[in-house]
Amino acid sequence: MIILGIETSCDETSAAVLQDGRLLSNITVVQYVHTKYGGVVPELASRAHQKLIVPIVQEALTKAHIERNEIDAVAAVHGPGLAGALLVGLSFGKALAMALNVPFIGVNHMEAHILSNFIGDRKPKFPYVNLTVSGGHTQLVLVKDFFSFQLLGETVDDAAGEAFDKVAKMLGIGYPGGPLIGKHASGGNPHAVEFPRPYLEKGSMNFSFSGLKTSVLYYLRKSGFDKAKADGKWIADVCASFQAAVVDVLAEKLISAAKTCGVGDIAVVGGVSANAALRRRLESEAQRYRLNLFLPEFEFCTDNGAMVAMAGYEKMKQGIRSSLELTAEPNLQLAS
Amino acid sequence: MAILGIETSTAVCSVGIVDDDGGIKERSLIESHIHSEKLLTLIDEVCGGSFKSLQGVAVSIGPGSFTGLRIGLSTAKGLCCGLGIPLAAVPTFQAIARCAARKKGLHSLVICLDAKQGEYYAASWREEAGGKEQECAVQILAMPDVVRMIYDADLLVTDCTDAVQKADASLQGEDVHQFCSGAMVAELGRDMLESGRGADSASCEPLYLKDFIVRVQPKI
Numbered sequence: 360m361i362i363l364g365i366e367t368s369c370d371e372t373s374a375a376v377l378q379d380g381r382l383l384s385n386i387t388v389v390q391y392v393h394t395k396y397g398g399v400v401p402e403l404a405s406r407a408h409q410k411l412i413v414p415i416v417q418e419a420l421t422k423a424h425i426e427r428n429e430i431d432a433v434a435a436v437h438g439p440g441l442a443g444a445l446l447v448g449l450s451f452g453k454a455l456a457m458a459l460n461v462p463f464i465g466v467n468h469m470e471a472h473i474l475s476n477f478i479g480d481r482k483p484k485f486p487y488v489n490l491t492v493s494g495g496h497t498q499l500v501l502v503k504d505f506f507s508f509q510l511l512g513e514t515v516d517d518a519a520g521e522a523f524d525k526v527a528k529m530l531g532i533g534y535p536g537g538p539l540i541g542k543h544a545s546g547g548n549p550h551a552v553e554f555p556r557p558y559l560e561k562g563s564m565n566f567s568f569s570g571l572k573t574s575v576l577y578y579l580r581k582s583g584f585d586k587a588k589a590d591g592k593w594i595a596d597v598c599a600s601f602q603a604a605v606v607d608v609l610a611e612k613l614i615s616a617a618k619t620c621g622v623g624d625i626a627v628v629g630g631v632s633a634n635a636a637l638r639r640r641l642e643s644e645a646q647r648y649r650l651n652l653f654l655p656e657f658e659f660c661t662d663n664g665a666m667v668a669m670a671g672y673e674k675m676k677q678g679i680r681s682s683l684e685l686t687a688e689p690n691l692q693l694a695s
Numbered sequence: 696m697a698i699l700g701i702e703t704s705t706a707v708c709s710v711g712i713v714d715d716d717g718g719i720k721e722r723s724l725i726e727s728h729i730h731s732e733k734l735l736t737l738i739d740e741v742c743g744g745s746f747k748s749l750q751g752v753a754v755s756i757g758p759g760s761f762t763g764l765r766i767g768l769s770t771a772k773g774l775c776c777g778l779g780i781p782l783a784a785v786p787t788f789q790a791i792a793r794c795a796a797r798k799k800g801l802h803s804l805v806i807c808l809d810a811k812q813g814e815y816y817a818a819s820w821r822e823e824a825g826g827k828e829q830e831c832a833v834q835i836l837a838m839p840d841v842v843r844m845i846y847d848a849d850l851l852v853t854d855c856t857d858a859v860q861k862a863d864a865s866l867q868g869e870d871v872h873q874f875c876s877g878a879m880v881a882e883l884g885r886d887m888l889e890s891g892r893g894a895d896s897a898s899c900e901p902l903y904l905k906d907f908i909v910r911v912q913p914k915i
Contacts, residue, residue: 405765406900413772413897427777443765446731450769451776457735458746458777683739686731 360431360675363455364668365416367448368440368468369495370399372411375664376423376430377672382478383423385658385665386415397534398524399494405443412451419664430459434671437465437681438691439495445687453683464671465681468662469693472628473502474673475659475666483624483653488617492609493629493661494520494535497566499616500693502626505673508693511616512564519605520631522568526575526601530594531586540598541634547592547599549636552578554604564616566608575601602636610640617650626653633660696889697748699738699774700881703730703767704759704787705808705854705871710737711878713885714748721878730766738774741877746778751893753884755875756784757902758816758833759808764901775896783884784894786902789831790883792820795852795874804850806831807841807859808871810905815855817841819848835904838862 366373373387390407393399420427435452438445449465456463472491476483483489483502488511491498497514517525520537527536532543554574557567575597609631617625627641632654645652659665674680702709708730709723722737742749754771757764775782788806795804803821810816817836821829836844842862845851851868853859859866887893 402761405761406903409765409768409900410898412769413776416776417897427779443762446762446765447769450731450734450766451773453735454770454773455777456773457739458774683735684732 360672361425361429362668362671362675363416363419363430363433364664364666364671365433365435365448365452366471366662366664366667367408367412367444368436368438369444369662370404371662372408372415373662373664374416374419375668376419376425377665377668380669380672382665383425384419385663386419386422387661387663388415389661394534397528399441401441401443404441405447408444408447412447427459430461432456432462432464432671432675433459434464434466434667434674436468436471436667437685438688439468440689442687442689445689449685449687453685457683462675462680463683463685464674464679465685466667466670467691467693469496469498470506471666471670473500473508474505474669475628475655475663476626476653477669478659478665479656481653483626483651486620487622487624487626488613488620489626489628490609490613491629492519492627492631494518494524494537496629497568498693499564499612501620505677506694510693512566512612514566514568516567516569517572519566519568519609520629522572522605523631525572529576529579530589530597532594537631537634540602541636543595543598544602544636547595547597549599549603551596552600554578554600556604556607558608558611564612566612568605571601571604602634606634606637606640609637610644613641614644614648614650617648624651624653628655628660630661633657696750696885698751698753698783698881698885698888699742699749700753700785700877700879700884701734701767701771702755702790702875702877702880703734703763704755704757705763705875707872707875708733708737709875709877710734710741711876711881712741713878713881719878721876723877725872730763734766734770749778749780751781751783751884751888753783753785753880753887755787755790755880757787758810758904759787761901761903768899768901772896772899781888781893782896782899783887783892784899785880785883785887786831788818788820788833789828790876790879791852791871791874792831793828793883794876794879795850795869796820796822798874799850801849803848804852805845805848806871807851807853807855809855809858810835813837815841816904817844819844833904842866
């Protein structure tokens with residue numbers, strides 16, 4: 360069974376081909392048009408998807424050595440995400456499926472991220488606890504089966520990745536913030552500044568990063584921070600200290616959720632799961648608590664067509680199909 | 696040459712097909728925010744569930760609603776990609792002009808659509824003797840400039856009669872939506888494809904006409 364997966368929910372245009380659960384190709388273009396604005400501009404993202412969708416799909420098919428008539432189903436994300444961006448991939452995917460006379464499968468972007476840990480040979484066993492952490496989302500989920508989830512907690516304000524972006528903007532080090540803060544942090548002292556760890560009330564599985572971001576802002580003001588004159592080592596220390604605070608909270612909440620739910624496997628997905636400090640910390644915590652940790656390969660941390668194709672494949676196996684009247688749902692929630 | 700035409704640039708979602716024998720089929724809905732949901736259903740209806748005879752897809756390329764154009768063009772690209780047939784990008788105002796002129800039996804008209812923020816997409820269209828059409832160049836204008844264009848034309852076709860009448864209460868306009876026709880897009884698309892003026896479905900973009908201006912917030 361050959362599935363074409365299409366992902367256009369935010370600022371990555373991606374398509375992938377999966378055959379019987381094995382990935383044949385995954386082509387992703389990150390739209391750099393947003394860099395100078397310090398964040399994703401929805402209209403520009405939609406316009407970029409429109410220019411990229413056909414070349415990306417064609418490249419994915421070519422790399423997989425698959426002709427369009429060999430496709431057995433088309434899967435595309437229909438939410439959550441930016442409305443205009445979603446509409447490009449969704450409209451294209453539905454029309455392609457109709458033209459090829461094959462099933463169309465609408466995929467929830469959050470479900471697809473969770474399934475990014477099923478792309479390789481080593482896969483988590485149900486039930487397990489998953490942390491989705493990206494520029495738009497921070498969610499702790501008990502994954503009971505492929506499409507059976509229990510939301511344990513989520514951010515009450517900013518997503519973790521959003522906090523990285525905003526702090527990077529304050530420091531004037533560029534966009535996207537995650538990789539840049541990670542890079543600066545690698546040469547800094549994580550104990551240089553004691554930023555607060557927002558755990559919320561005892562036992563809470565929710566997150567809050569807005570206060571931490573404000574603490575960084577106050578610290579910069581108090582220190583008389585000037586982008587033009589800032590010292591590289593000083594910026595590295597701030598980045599490392601901020602990153603340490605985020606990593607502490609993410610790691611401790613994930614481990615605590617795993618204990619509460621009594622599971623043996625834990626997973627982290629989404630753009631922030633590419634963060635080296637978070638990966639190192641989780642590896643040591645997993646070892647300490649004898650948990651099996653699952654992290655996607657770097658290629659599948661950020662938005663990608665492979666995870667969409669994987670979700671489409673599992674839905675096809677379960678006989679799940681979508682109507683060609685399926686429309687974009689920017690605020691689509693994870694189904695329980 | 697059987698060509699499918701898609702018109703989603705306004706609140707009308709219209710699909711038409713013109714075939715070799717001059718046969719025309721059209722299905723339209725006038726309702727905002729249903730294009731993404733209903734477009735393929737309408738396509739399925741006019742095509743009778745089979746794309747075998749289809750030799751090209753024509754899409755109304757703009758200017759118009761960014762969301763509508765996005766849905767129409769992405770759908771057209773998906774069909775072209777799946778069926779391996781060519782794409783034609785039909786100027787929206789030319790399709791509206793020809794449809795209105797034909798229905799009303801007129802030879803000159805002005806089209807004015809709301810481009811938001813006090814601006815209007817406007818074009819004057821004229822058919823010379825012998826049926827030769829003058830190119831329908833769309834401009835972005837303020838209302839006083841649109842009104843000056845209207846004085847020279849037989850008919851005003853618009854989606855913003857109130858704004859026009861605020862500038863000159865004597866002016867009457869016909870509602871544009873009755874002239875948004877998938878079949879007309881198909882007809883013009885067939886002419887384009889037959890004369891080798893098809894579009895590249897990989898790189899084709901809507902005719903946004905308006906550059907998107909990003910307003911950067913003041914820095915912290």
